[in-house]
Amino acid sequence: MSVRGHIAAIRFGYGLRLGEAPPANPEAWLIEQLDRPAAPPEGLSLAEGIRLRMEDQAARRAGQETPRAANGRSALNDAVRNEGIAHAHRRLTTAQGFRERLVDFWMNHFTVSRRVGVIQPIIGAFERDAIRPHVTGRFADMVVAVARHPAMLVYLDNAGSIGPNSPTGQRRRRGLNENLAREVLELHTLSPAGGYTQEDVQAFARLLTGWSVEFTNPPVGFVYRTAAHEPGAKVILGRRFGDGEAEGEAALRFLAEHPATWRHLAVKLARHFVADDPPPAAVRALEAVLRETKGDLGATARALVRLPQAWDPPLAKFRAPADYVIAAARAIALPEDRADVIVSGMAALAQPLWTAPQPNGWPDTMAEWASPEGLMRRVDWAYNLAGRAPRADARAVAETALGPLGKGETATAMARAGSVRDALTLLFGSPEFMQR
Structure with a gap:
């Protein structure tokens, strides 16, 4: 048996x-x-x-x-x-229960909720388009796909975030929303242990202005609104970023591949698959794989299977x-x-x-x-x-x-x-x- x-x-x-x-x-x-x-x-x-x-x-x-x-x-x-x-x-x-559990783990890591009505009919697409294709790929690719998806942009209010000094901001007298920037730093990548500051949150929020959605005119989905983007350089954790959509993606990849992110992900994976209080050896092993492979989630999942702590004791979660x-x-x-x-x-x-x-x-x-x-x-x-x-x-x-x-x-x-x-x-x- x-x-x-x-x-x-x-x-x-x-x-x-x-x-x-x-x-x-x-x-x-x-x-x-x-x-x-x-x-x-x-x-x-x-x-x-x-x-x-x-x-x-x-x-x-x-x-x-x-x-x-x-x-x-x-x-x-x-x-x-x-x-x-x-x-x-x-x-x-x-x-393929293991693969489905990984999908659900990452869906929870990048939570969106149908408590926000507009998200109800697109949350399944969020799983299929932004999460599922990347569960054995690169974490940075998943982070970018998530941040560009209308479900996340609406859920964390970035769709209406406008640079105060942008042409649209000057005309409408509207400003930043920091929710997406804050949660990417706090929940999706570094975690508070990563040492970011409120200035980093604000700089990142300015960089993500213009990342929005189009729901009325085809093609619907993600849209980058240049006129809503806050002009000027932004500094995040000491790294300088310029203007434009590409710089926002560069910042997301920078955060996704930060050493603090590897540690944060290793702890969460070990907590989910091993124990509520993750054994330090298991965390170190997963962190090493993430670091050495630059966020290869397939390699990390294979490392989970090889962890002795994931098998003994059984029924630990x-x-x-x-x-x-x-x-x-x-x-x-x-x-x-x-x-x-x-x-x-x-x-x-x-x-x-x-x-x-x-x-x-x-x-x-x-x-x-x-x-x-x-x-x-x-x-x-x-x-x-x-x-x-x-x-x-x-x-x-x-x-x-x-x-x-x-x-x-x-x-x-x-x-x-x-x-x-x-x-x-x-x-x-x-x-x-x-x-x-």
């Missing part, structure tokens, strides 16, 4: 799906997912999402009925719902609600056409899809999720999910979900349960299933 095979599926992915066997060569199985990605998912394009949003807003302003889908629902709301179900379906059925819901759904082989159960489950357990409350994303430690109320919600949800598998072989589900990582006490309690539903609820409510 492969202990490491189950660890590979649980720690690096979302668990096995009922009927799947644990990999015979766990390390090679994980690395193959990096080397041979599955076909990229389809979904609502950026242009289509913007069009739906603009048509919906135009109808509301005119006091008319908003456009409808064939099923009679609002076309905009139906498209947003379908994007969420497609996201859940991919994680329910994927054979508490599952966040999204992880918990997906793992349970996979373990019972939830039918593919019911991926909506995953979306509703995430919301029921206080981690609604793409709706993080702040730009720093969802928390990644046990202390933030393991409250008594949160645990009770999990058991209630697990009972409802178990009701969808009344004829399941509970022992087969337990073998899929945990294998040799399951505890004898849990197996005994399941064997004594009065029904399959009760047995599965005990499994999903067990301490070991709560961990990964």
Whole structure:
């Protein structure tokens, strides 16, 4: 019985799906997912999402009925719902759980939230266009793609940031918005440990003026508005940058390849894949790979697989609600056409899809999720999910979900349960299933 095979599926992915066997060569199985990605998912394009949003807003302003889908629902709301179900379906059925976990890790690192209405129909495109293509590429390329994407430019208010001394600023008497510059420095690259100052934030914000969006006239998407750019040199962490869009990109790449950024990313990756309190040796190993490869995320992911601390002890990380819901759904082989159960489950357990409350994303430690109320919600949800598998072989589900990582006490309690539903609820409510 492969202990490491189950660890590979649980720690690096979302668990096995009922009927799947644990990999015979766990390390090679994980690395193959990096080397041979599955076909990229389809979904609502950026242009289509913007069009739906603009048509919906135009109808509301005119006091008319908003456009409808064939099923009679609002076309905009139906498209947003379908994007969420497609996201859940991919994680329910994927054979590349490690790659999908990396996508979700970087989506959380570069959080945008559909709490901002205009982002709702384009957040799926943000994942497909700015995150997914770069999860095994260069971190600097991901940073640039993220900063240019309308979802991020709108979410962090840079679309309306105008240089006070630019032609547009002089005419409109409007000024800087520092949100994007601040979060790139604080969350996306250096972290506060990088030693940047408020002067650096302001200089970077001036450099990013003009980075905006076009939602009305084609081609929609990112646009650089020269007339809104603040003129003059800007100095960021001692590096001098001139005017123009290219200089803004140069600054992003400079920050993405800063030594403080390597350290920040190494800590976050180790916290996610190894332990809430990352072992210093694991952090040093990941930091060295990032530094030596200048941010090769594929090489860094391979280094994660080679970390001894990522395998021992097993089940060292508490599952966040999204992880918990997906793992349970996979373990019972939830039918593919019911991926909506995953979306509703995430919301029921206080981690609604793409709706993080702040730009720093969802928390990644046990202390933030393991409250008594949160645990009770999990058991209630697990009972409802178990009701969808009344004829399941509970022992087969337990073998899929945990294998040799399951505890004898849990197996005994399941064997004594009065029904399959009760047995599965005990499994999903067990301490070991709560961990990964």
